[in-house]
Amino acid sequence: MENFLSGKLSLEELPQHWYTVGGTAFMLITGILIVILLKKTKRWGWLWNEWLTSTDPKKIGTMYMIFAALMFFRGMVDVGMMWVQQSFAADSRGYLTSDHFQQISTAHGDIMVFFVTMGFFFGLMNWIIPLQIGARDLAFPFMNSLGFWLTAAGGLLINFFFMIGGEFANTGWIAAAPFSELEFNPGVGVDYLIWSLQLSGLGSLLAGINFTVTIIKKRAPGMTLMKMSLFVWTSLCGMILVISVFPVLTATTFLLWLDRVFSMHFFTTGGGGNQMMYWNLIWMWGHPEVYILVLPAFGMFSEIVATFSQKKIFGYVSMVCAAVSITLLSYLVWLHHFFTMGAGADVNSFFGIVTMFIAIPSGVQVFNWILTMYKGRVIFASPMYWVIGFICIFMIGGMAGVLQASPPADFQVHNSLFLIAHFHSMIIGVALFGIFAGVNYWFPKIFGFKLNERLDKQAFWFWLVGFFVSFIPLYLLGFMGAPRRLDHYALSTGWQPLFITSTIGFFLIVCGIITQVWQIFVSIKEKKQHLDRTGDPWNGRTLEWATSSPPPFYNFAVIPTITSHEEFWSMKKRGISIQKHYEDILLPKNTGMGIYISGIAFVVGFALVWQVFWLALLGLFGVVACIIILSLDENREYVLPKAKVAEIERMR
C-alpha cells in the first residue's frame, strides 16, 4: 500500500537476473515470431474466428491440449534444473541459490498440477465426453470458452514474474502457511502464486460445473446412468469433486491473501491466527484434487483395455461402484497429509484406516482391467502399452501409498523423497500415462488420422525405463532420510550416486518427450498414409466411434437412441447404422467474450499481485459490464437447417 498509483511496482522490478532476462527474452521473441508468422500467412482472421472465439468443444479441447503441452515444457525445464542441481550439490552449493531452487520447485508443482494435468484432462473431456454421450455441445458453450481462457490467463500470470518482479513463491506448491505469510515472505512471489491459482481455479470450477451439468442433463435419449461409458462415469466423479472442493481452494488462498495484504490473522503466527487451519483447508481441497487427477485416467484405461482386448469391460457395475466409492472416500482422508501435526492417536487412526480403505476400490479396478485382458484377444496397439505400463507403476505407487497410510510408518517418511516418489508414481504413472494413452487412442477421432505407433512405442519405453531409473532412487533416498526440496547435502551422506542415477532417468524421460514431439511431426507429414476413413480405426465399442473422423462440427447428424453402455458395439452387432432422417440443429454462436473477460481478469490478477487497487477495481467493473452486456444478448445460438445438414452429410 506504499503508493496509490503504482502499488508495489517500481522500475527495480524489471528483469535483472539471468533467468528473468532469459525468460522474458524467450517470451517476447516467441510472441514476436508468432505475430510475424500470422502476418505473413494472413491467418489472423482464421485464428480468431475458427479457434480463439470458438465454442465448439472439440476446438476448445485442442486449445486446452496445446496450452497444457506448452506448460508441460515449462514444468520439465524447472524439474531439469532441480535434478541437475541435486546431482552436483554434494558438499557444494550447486549453481542455484537455495531460494531460487525453492521457487523452481514450487513453480514445477503448481504448473504440473493446475495447468498440465488438469489442462490435458479438460482437453480430453472436451474432445470426447460430448461424443460419448451423444450431445452436440456442452451445457454452457460460452462458459466452456471462458473457463479455458481463465485457465490460460492463470498460466500467463504464473509465468509473468519473469517479466515483472523476478520472484515466485518459495513455499512449496501448496503455499504452506505461516511460511507464506508476509512476515516470512515479504515479496510478491506468493501473491503471484495466489492469483494465478485463483484465475485457473475459477476456470476449473466453471469447467467442472459445465461438465457435471452436461453429463447429467445432455445425454442422448435412452442413455441411463448405467449406460454411460466408464470414461464418462469417472469424469463425472472427478467433476463432482471439482465443484465440491475448488471453492475451498479459492477461499483458502483468498484468506491467505487477506492476511498478507490487509494484515488479517487467519493463519499468522500472531494475533490469534491458526496455521493448522491452513493445512486442514488446503488438504481438504488437495486430497480430492489427487483423485480429480487420476479418476478420468482410470476411465480412459477402462475404455482402452476393453477395445484392445476385444472384449467388454469386466465387471462394469463394480467399476462404477469403485469409482463412486473412491470419490466418496477421497473426502475423508485429507488429514493423512499431516499425521505429524499431532492430532492424537484417535484422529490419526481414523484417517489412516479410511486411507487404507481406498486401496479396496482401487484394487477392484486393477483386477477388472487385468480380467478384461484375461482370455481376450489383446491387440498390442500403442495405447495398450501405456495401460500395461500404468498398471506396473500404479502397483508400486499404490503400495507405497498404503504403507504411508499407517501413521507410525508415515512419521518415518513424512516430507521425505519417499513421498515425492510415491505421488510422482501416481501423477506420472496414472495421470500422464493415461493422458498419453488417451491422446493416442482418440487422436484419429478428432483429427481424422492416426499418430505414428512405432514412435509412440519408442516413447513409451523411454518413459517407462526413465521413470523407474529416476524414481526408484528417490524411494531409496527417502528411506535414507533425504527430505523433499533438498537443494544441497553433505557428500558423506553417500546420496550423490543415487541423485545422479535419478538425473539420468530424467534425461531418458526427456528422450521420451523428444520422441513424442517427433512422433507428432512425422504423423502430420505422413498424414495421408494413416487417414481414418471409417470413423472406427480401432474397432471401438463406445458411441464416439459411431460418427465420422473427424466428426462434423455438430457431432451427430442424427442423435442415436441408446440401448447399452457399449452402444456402438451393439449397433455393429445388430448391423444397424444411424438413420438418415435429418432435423434442424441448434448450435451456439462463436463469442469473443471469453477472451475479453479473461483478458480483463488477467489485468485484475496482476493489479492485485502488485496492490494497484484502482486498476483492480476498474477491471472488476469491466468484468461486470461484460457480463451485463452478455446477459442482454439473447441470440447466442443459430439454427443449422436440415437441408444444410443433409448437404454436409452427402459431401462426406
Next chain:
Amino acid sequence: MDSIAKEIEIKESDINIFGFWVYLMTDLVLFAVLFACFIVLRDSTFGGPTGAGLFQVSSVLAETLFLLTSSFTCSLGTYAIHRKEKNQAIIWFAVTFALGLAFLYLEISEFATFFQQGATPSRSAFLSSFFTLVGTHGLHIAIGLLWMVVAMFHIGLRPLSPHSISKIFRMAFFWHFLDFVWIFIFTVVYGMGLLNG
C-alpha cells in the same frame, strides 16, 4: 418449427436452472469454509473486543427483518412473473431492492461503528474471520442488488420468454440463497456470540 424452438428453449431454461443450482452449491462450500474459519477462530480475540461486547441486538434484528421480508417480497415478484404481470413484478422487485439496500446500509454502518471502537479486521483472528464472513455475505448482497436492477430493466423493456423468465428465477434463487446463508450468520455469529458473552 416454432413449437420445436420453444421446446428447446424450455429445455435450455431447465438446464440453466440446474446449472445455477450447482453453482449455488459451490458458493455454499465457499461459505462453509468461512464459517469453519469463524468457528475455529471465534475465541481467538487476542485481548481485543469480543462478539458479546460489540454486537448490537437491535441493529442485527433490524437487518434480519429487512432481509427476511425482502425474501418474501422477492417471492411475490416471481409469483407475478408466473402470472405474466410485469408491472406488479417490477414493483415487488423494487421493494425487494429497497429492503436489500436498507440491509446493506445497516451492515455498513455497523461495520463503521466497530471500526470506531478499534475493532478492525487486523486486530485479532476473531475479527478477521468475522469481517470476512459477514463481509463476503454483504458483497454477495451487493451483487444481488445489481443483478436485480438489470432484471428489472429486462422485465420492463423486453417481452417475457421462457429464457428471460428462467433468468429472473435464477436471480430470485440467488436472493433466497443469501437469505438462507444469513440465517446461519444470524445464529452462529450473532446469536451464539451474544449468548456466549
